[in-house]
Each structure stands twice: as structure tokens, then as C-alpha cells.
Amino acid sequence: MGGSVIIGIHGLANKPPEEEKARWWRAAIAEGFARNAAAAAADFTFDFVYWADLRYDEPLAGGRNLEPYRAVDGVGAFPRFDPEADAGRTSLTGRLYRTLGRVESATGLTLLDDAILEYRLDDLWNYHKDRDFREAARxxxxxxxxxxxxxxxxxxxxxxxxIIAYDCLRLLDRGGRGVRVEHLVTLGAPLGLVEVRQEIEAEHGQARMPDSARAWTNLSDPGDVATVAARLGEDFAPNSRGARALDVPVHNAYRRPDGAPNRHKSYGYLRTPEFSEIALAFLGA
Structure with a gap:
């Protein structure tokens, strides 16, 4: 595994201190390996991109962090996606959004996306509006x-x-800097939102898979509001090699300390059997 590295980049909202957050991501990946495949893979190389300090003056610490990483008690694999139990939970919401999304695409009006981005995905709203923040994160x-x-x-x-990863790879395509990503794995990505795709098209041209990625797998839980429009294989054209995004539904089993589920949480995505299989295959384990 010496020639391979897993790089993580976190999502929206304030985060714990950088070192702690990176350590928790690595622990969640390793926990998935152990539970899903009985594979220790403790020696994999991991690096982490932290950008929360660009938006927040102080990291979450102590009791302010209401959703820490904690290993889950028990043995055996984490649950896989169940088409009946999981897809049925939000299939109506997804269909409704995609219907409204077609209207937004046709009219150019994105009132629904504006509400989602401004009030539920505030950091992403500011990423599109604040050039300095956007460029610093990239x-x-x-x-x-x-x-x-x-x-x-x-x-x-x-x-x-x-979003940051996609934009960065498209810029690398343009700049010809010789960086190649073997596998891009997006987790709980809001890339399917109409307004996000419009921003992509305004900056990069056609929404398509980046040439600098050899493979792209998009993991989404149907109960995750950020992925309500997660059909990236349909909405993003193939790259110049004919490769395109593969959408894979998963069951994000993360629970907060009070027992409430959070289908968007990174640790839950990193512990899914589907992610473990992708990462272990990449590492050759």
C-alpha cells in the first residue's frame, strides 16, 4: 500500500480541531474495514484537507461538538442499502424535487435551491458568493x-x-498539472442540485465527469436531504475517456449520542460496506 493514499475532505458546518477531525475520519474508515471485511489495513496512508477555519473563528471543542466520532458497539458488518426499506423512505421527496428541478432548469428560476442552500447549506451558499473563501478552500x-x-x-x-473536490479537479483538467485521482468517491454530495450544476456550468462549461479522475463513485443515502437529487450518472456527462459517475445508494447508520439518526454524517458514510469495499480494492487489500 506504500504507493497509495486516501485523501479526505470534510463537508459543511463548523468542525472539531483539524488534528482531531482527521484522526476521527481515519478511525471511521478503519472501523469500517474491520467490521465489514475483517481487514485491519491499519497501515494505510491517510491525509486530510481541513477548511472549516476559513469560515469559523473557533473549532468545535468539548461539549460544543454534539456529533463526535465514536466506534459502534457490536460485531459484524454495518447494514447495506436495502431497496425496500431505504429507498421507500424518501422516494416521494426525491421524485418531487426532480420534478421541480426540471421546472427550475427550464425557467432558470431556482427558488427551491436558494432556500436549501441559504438555510440548510449555508457554507455552500457562501462558497458560491465569496470568491476569496472559494479560492482558499480549493x-x-x-x-x-x-x-x-x-x-x-x-x-x-x-x-x-x-463541490470543492469537483471544482478543483475541473481546474486541474484545465491547468494540465499532471495530478491524477485514481478514484473520486463523493459522500452525501449536493452536486445534483440544479443551482449547483448551474454554478458548475457557468465556471467550467458542461457539467461532466472530470478528466483528472479515472473513476467516480457517488455514495448517497436516500434519507440524506443533501442528496435528494443524487443522480449524477444521469446529470453529469462522461469525461473524454467515456467514464461517468456511478451512483450507489447506501444506508448511513450513524447515530448521534442521543440515539437520533443523522443520514448525512461523514462517519456513517465512511463505515458503509460499500465504501469499505471501494477503499480496500483501491488499497489492494
């Missing part, structure tokens, strides 16, 4: 990718981190 990921030039890279991008 620069951190670009610098991390450059550090690992020449290695095989799996880039795991959660939530708004998937």
Missing part, C-alpha cells in the same frame, strides 16, 4: 493533491467537500 485541496503527485490517490469528499 487551494488547500490542490496543495494536498500536489504533495501526493505520483502516488495512487483515492479522494473521499463529503458533502460540500464534494
Amino acid at each position: 487551494s488547500r485541496l490542490a496543495a494536498c493533491l500536489a504533495r501526493h503527485r505520483g502516488r495512487r490517490i483515492l479522494l473521499a469528499a463529503h458533502s460540500m467537500g464534494a
Whole structure:
């Protein structure tokens, strides 16, 4: 595994301190390996891109962090996606959004997306409006990718981190800087929102899979509001090699300390059997 690295980039909202957040991401991945495949893989190389400090003066610490990483009691694999139990929970919401999304695409009006982005995905709203913030976040990921030039890279991008990752890869396509991502894995990505795709098209041209990624898998839980429009294989054209995004539904089993589910949480996505299989195959384990 010496020539391979898993790089993570976190999603929206304030986060714990950088070192702690990176350690928790790695622990969640390793927990998934152990539970889903009985594979320790403790020696995998991991790097992390942290950008929360660009938006928040102080990280979440102590009791302010209401959703920490904690290993789950028990043994055996985490639950896989169940088409009947999982898809049925929000299929109506997804169909409704896609119907409204077609109207938004046709008219150019994005009132629904405006509400989702401004009130539920505030950081992403500001990412589109604040050029300095946007460029600083992209620069951190670009610098991390450059550090690992020449290695095989799996880039795991959660939530708004998937937007940053996508934009960064499209810019690398344009710049010809020789960085190649073996596998882009987006987790709980809001890339399917009409307004997000409009922003992509305004900056990069056609919404399509980046040429600098050899493979792209999009993992989404149907109960995750950020992925209500998650049909990236349909909405994003193939890249110049004919490769396109593969949409894979998953069951995000993360629960807050009070027992309430959070289908959008990064740790839950990182522990899914589907992510473990992708990452272990990438690592050759």
C-alpha cells in the first residue's frame, strides 16, 4: 500500500480541531474495514484537507461538538442499502424535487435551491458568493493533491467537500498539472442540485465527469436531504475517456449520542460496506 493514499475532505458546518477531525475520519474508515471485511489495513496512508477555519473563528471543542466520532458497539458488518426499506423512505421527496428541478432548469428560476442552500447549506451558499473563501478552500485541496503527485490517490469528499473536490479537479483538467485521482468517491454530495450544476456550468462549461479522475463513485443515502437529487450518472456527462459517475445508494447508520439518526454524517458514510469495499480494492487489500 506504500504507493497509495486516501485523501479526505470534510463537508459543511463548523468542525472539531483539524488534528482531531482527521484522526476521527481515519478511525471511521478503519472501523469500517474491520467490521465489514475483517481487514485491519491499519497501515494505510491517510491525509486530510481541513477548511472549516476559513469560515469559523473557533473549532468545535468539548461539549460544543454534539456529533463526535465514536466506534459502534457490536460485531459484524454495518447494514447495506436495502431497496425496500431505504429507498421507500424518501422516494416521494426525491421524485418531487426532480420534478421541480426540471421546472427550475427550464425557467432558470431556482427558488427551491436558494432556500436549501441559504438555510440548510449555508457554507455552500457562501462558497458560491465569496470568491476569496472559494479560492482558499480549493487551494488547500490542490496543495494536498500536489504533495501526493505520483502516488495512487483515492479522494473521499463529503458533502460540500464534494463541490470543492469537483471544482478543483475541473481546474486541474484545465491547468494540465499532471495530478491524477485514481478514484473520486463523493459522500452525501449536493452536486445534483440544479443551482449547483448551474454554478458548475457557468465556471467550467458542461457539467461532466472530470478528466483528472479515472473513476467516480457517488455514495448517497436516500434519507440524506443533501442528496435528494443524487443522480449524477444521469446529470453529469462522461469525461473524454467515456467514464461517468456511478451512483450507489447506501444506508448511513450513524447515530448521534442521543440515539437520533443523522443520514448525512461523514462517519456513517465512511463505515458503509460499500465504501469499505471501494477503499480496500483501491488499497489492494
